[in-house]
Amino acid sequence: MEPAHIVLLIAVAIAVIAIAGHLIAVAVILKRVVDNLTVVLGAVQAVTETAQPVGAIIDEINRDLDSGRKLIENGVERLEEGRAPVGAQAEEPSRHAVAESAPDTAESAPDTVGGGSGTATAAPPAPGDVDADRFDQPAPERKRGWFNRDA
Amino acid sequence: MWIGDAIFLLVVIPAVVIILRRVLTPAVEIGAYVEDITEHGAQFAPHLGALSELTTTRDLVKEVNADLERYVRALERVG
Numbered sequence: 001m002e003p004a005h006i007v008l009l010i011a012v013a014i015a016v017i018a019i020a021g022h023l024i025a026v027a028v029i030l031k032r033v034v035d036n037l038t039v040v041l042g043a044v045q046a047v048t049e050t051a052q053p054v055g056a057i058i059d060e061i062n063r064d065l066d067s068g069r070k071l072i073e074n075g076v077e078r079l080e081e082g083r084a085p086v087g088a089q090a091e092e093p094s095r096h097a098v099a100e101s102a103p104d105t106a107e108s109a110p111d112t113v114g115g116g117s118g119t120a121t122a123a124p125p126a127p128g129d130v131d132a133d134r135f136d137q138p139a140p141e142r143k144r145g146w147f148n149r150d151a
Numbered sequence: 152m153w154i155g156d157a158i159f160l161l162v163v164i165p166a167v168v169i170i171l172r173r174v175l176t177p178a179v180e181i182g183a184y185v186e187d188i189t190e191h192g193a194q195f196a197p198h199l200g201a202l203s204e205l206t207t208t209r210d211l212v213k214e215v216n217a218d219l220e221r222y223v224r225a226l227e228r229v230g
Binding site: 002007026030036039043046060061082 | 213
């Protein structure tokens with residue numbers, strides 16, 4: 001056997017070893033990929049089985065919530081119809097409530113009695129003979145009520 | 152004969168190695184991606200554990216509806 005043949009055999013052996021090593025590495029990687037994909041596939045199947053009835057349950061919850069909302073709306077409408085006069089009065093807040101909510105403004109109000117909280121408005125008293133001349137001239141703005149009359 | 156050996160050693164074997172590298176590199180990347188998918192995909196199922204509570208939610212909504220109906224009727228009787 002000539003030396004050139006020995007070199008050729010060695011070269012072929014190197015080539016075969018290189019090809020075999022790479023193919024084995026690829027096979028190992030593909031085996032690991034298959035194992036991992038099997039795990040992922042199992043997880044996806046479990047998720048699919050878990051999430052399968054969710055749509056129907058959510059639809060049922062939505063229907064129940066919708067019927068509850070309609071129930072409340074109908075009840076509130078019936079209650080508002082039954083209490084319409086009271087509701088109409090309640091829409092315009094009474095001056096008593098305004099005075100209670102803002103007592104400091106009630107003190108500066110010109111026609112409130114007492115100037116404190118829980119005050120009530122009072123109609124001006126009927127004019128007597130003493131005050132007859134006051135109606136000829138416009139009354140001062142802050143002296144209108146009997147409680148602001150100068151002594 | 153020696154010329155053929157030289158060509159085989161200096162041209163053919165490197166070419167084979169380069170081609171095999173081009174196969175091996177994507178395979179390694181695919182392996183890394185699959186491991187990443189496995190790591191994060193395995194955490195997918197525990198996060199959906201609360202879905203089993205939806206049946207409890209459905210039952211509670213039904214109970215709330217029944218109580219709500221009683222409440223509205225009681226309000227109408229009061230009003």
